[in-house]
Amino acid sequence: MCESKPVTGPIPIHVGRIPGGAQLDLAALTRLVVGDVLDALLQGDDTTLWDLLHEVAAPSAGAAERLDREELEQQLVERASSRVPLYGPAAKRLAASILTAAGAHVPQQRGEAA
Structure with a gap:
């Protein structure tokens, strides 16, 4: 399903x-993550x-109510990675790979003489 050669970078992206x-x-x-x-x-x-994880899983007898799972999730999301850096031509290769996989035509740049 994915192409054999990923778009390289600190985090490889297969398209x-x-x-x-x-x-x-x-x-x-x-x-x-x-x-x-x-x-x-x-x-x-x-x-x-x-x-907090243990409290969400099994609230203690003294807890007024079960803690909200979303609170734990939000705190973990704040600490987890979410960005994929692409350096140099990697962003263009990723865009071209996505367009190719989606079946869209990637137009060629025209030379200055054109």
């Missing part, structure tokens, strides 16, 4: 065709997120 469009495979970003979440949960000097 593949799907019916009616393109699909980006960001497995490297997923690994980075999961690592960020684990780091946040296992931070030794601040157990706030770990405690």
Whole structure:
């Protein structure tokens, strides 16, 4: 489904065709995000997120009500990676790969003489 050669960068992006469009495979970003979440949960000097995770999973007898899962999710999202940097021509290669996978024509640049 995905092309064999990814658009390179700190986080490789594989582009593949799907019916009616393109699909980006960001497995490297997923690994980075999961690592960020684990780091946040296992931070030794601040157990706030770990405690919140356990409170959401099984509220203590003293808790007035079950803590909101969205609160935990928001705090983890704030600590997780979300950006994929592309340097130099990688952005153009990604755009061309997406357009190719989506079946769109990539126009050639015209020379100055044209």
